[in-house]
Amino acid sequence: MANQHHGLDRAFAALADPTRRAIVARLSRGEAAVSALAEPFAIGLPTLLKHIRVLERSGLVATAKSGRVRRCALVPDALREAEAWLGAHITAWESRLDRLEAHLADKERKAGHDPARDTRCDL
Amino acid sequence: MANQHHGLDRAFAALADPTRRAIVARLSRGEAAVSALAEPFAIGLPTLLKHIRVLERSGLVATAKSGRVRRCALVPDALREAEAWLGAHITAWESRLDRLEAHLADKERKAGHDPARDTRCDL
DNA sequence: AGGTTACTTCGCCACATGGCAAACCAACAT
DNA sequence: ATGTTGGTTTGCCATGTGGCGAAGTAACCT
Structure with missing residues (x-):
C-alpha cells in the first residue's frame, strides 16, 4: 500500500x-x-x-x-506547502483555460460568430 | 467512524x-x-x-x-475551496503572531531591552 | 503519604482504502 | 461475425484509521 x-x-x-x-x-x-x-x-x-x-x-x-x-x-510550514501545491495546479488549470479561450477567440475571428459557444463546455 | x-x-x-x-x-x-x-x-x-x-x-x-x-x-472549485481553508488558517496564525509581537514590543518599550527575546519561541 | 490531575498505553472492534487478478461488457475495426 | 480495445465489476487480501474502555504512569496539591 x-x-x-x-x-x-x-x-x-x-x-x-x-x-x-x-x-x-x-x-x-x-x-x-x-x-x-x-x-x-x-x-x-x-x-x-x-x-x-x-x-x-x-x-x-x-x-x-x-x-x-x-x-x-x-x-504553518506544512500548511503553506499544501496551499502552494493547490495554488500551483489551480493556476496551471486557469492558464490552460486562458490559452484555450485565446485559441477559440482566434478561430472565431476568422469564421462566423456564435456567442453561445463562448461559455459552452463539453463535459 | x-x-x-x-x-x-x-x-x-x-x-x-x-x-x-x-x-x-x-x-x-x-x-x-x-x-x-x-x-x-x-x-x-x-x-x-x-x-x-x-x-x-x-x-x-x-x-x-x-x-x-x-x-x-x-x-477547480473543490481545489479552490481547500486552498481557501488553508489560506484562512495560515493568515489566522500569522495575525496571531503579529498581535503577539506587537504585545511583546509594547512590553519591551516599557521595560529593559533584550534583543534575543524577539525571536525566541517557547516550543 | 495519599489523592487528584493529565496524559498515556493497551487491547479490541468495525470499516475504508489501495492493491491485484480474472472475468465481463460494450464499442469499434476488419 | 469475430476480434480487439477500453473500460468495468467482482472477489480477495493487507493495512491504516477512528472509536472505545480500562488500566497505567507521572506530575502536582494538601
Whole structure:
C-alpha cells in the first residue's frame, strides 16, 4: 500500500478529518494543552491523542511536554506547502483555460460568430 | 467512524494519495481518457479506476463517457475551496503572531531591552 | 503519604482504502 | 461475425484509521 510517504501525503491525510481540521483551526488562534483541545469534541482522550499523533507525524503541529501537560502549537510550514501545491495546479488549470479561450477567440475571428459557444463546455 | 463527510473531508482525503495528486496534476494541464491517465503509473486499470471514482466523489474531477472511452476533466472549485481553508488558517496564525509581537514590543518599550527575546519561541 | 490531575498505553472492534487478478461488457475495426 | 480495445465489476487480501474502555504512569496539591 501507499508506503514511501511524501510530506504532502501525510499533510493532506491529516486534514481529511474534521476533528483534526477543528484542532488545526483552534491552534491557528493560539497554543493549547491536550485536555483543552479535547473539550469541544465529544470524544475520549485516547482518541484525541491519536489525532494529535497523526498531526504531529504530518508536521502540521508540534508538541512539547512541560510537567504533566503537553502543549500543542501549529507549524504553518506544512500548511503553506499544501496551499502552494493547490495554488500551483489551480493556476496551471486557469492558464490552460486562458490559452484555450485565446485559441477559440482566434478561430472565431476568422469564421462566423456564435456567442453561445463562448461559455459552452463539453463535459 | 468519520461519517457525515464534509466536502473538505473528501477533497483532502482524495489529495492524500500521490497517485491521485499526479492525476490532478496531469488533468490541470488538460483533459485525458482513463487509459491515458493510467500509462505513467505502474498500476492496473482497476486500481486507477478506483482512484478516479474517489476523485469524482470528492468533486475534484468530473468524467463523461463518449463511445467506449471515458474522458476526465478537472473541476477547480473543490481545489479552490481547500486552498481557501488553508489560506484562512495560515493568515489566522500569522495575525496571531503579529498581535503577539506587537504585545511583546509594547512590553519591551516599557521595560529593559533584550534583543534575543524577539525571536525566541517557547516550543 | 495519599489523592487528584493529565496524559498515556493497551487491547479490541468495525470499516475504508489501495492493491491485484480474472472475468465481463460494450464499442469499434476488419 | 469475430476480434480487439477500453473500460468495468467482482472477489480477495493487507493495512491504516477512528472509536472505545480500562488500566497505567507521572506530575502536582494538601
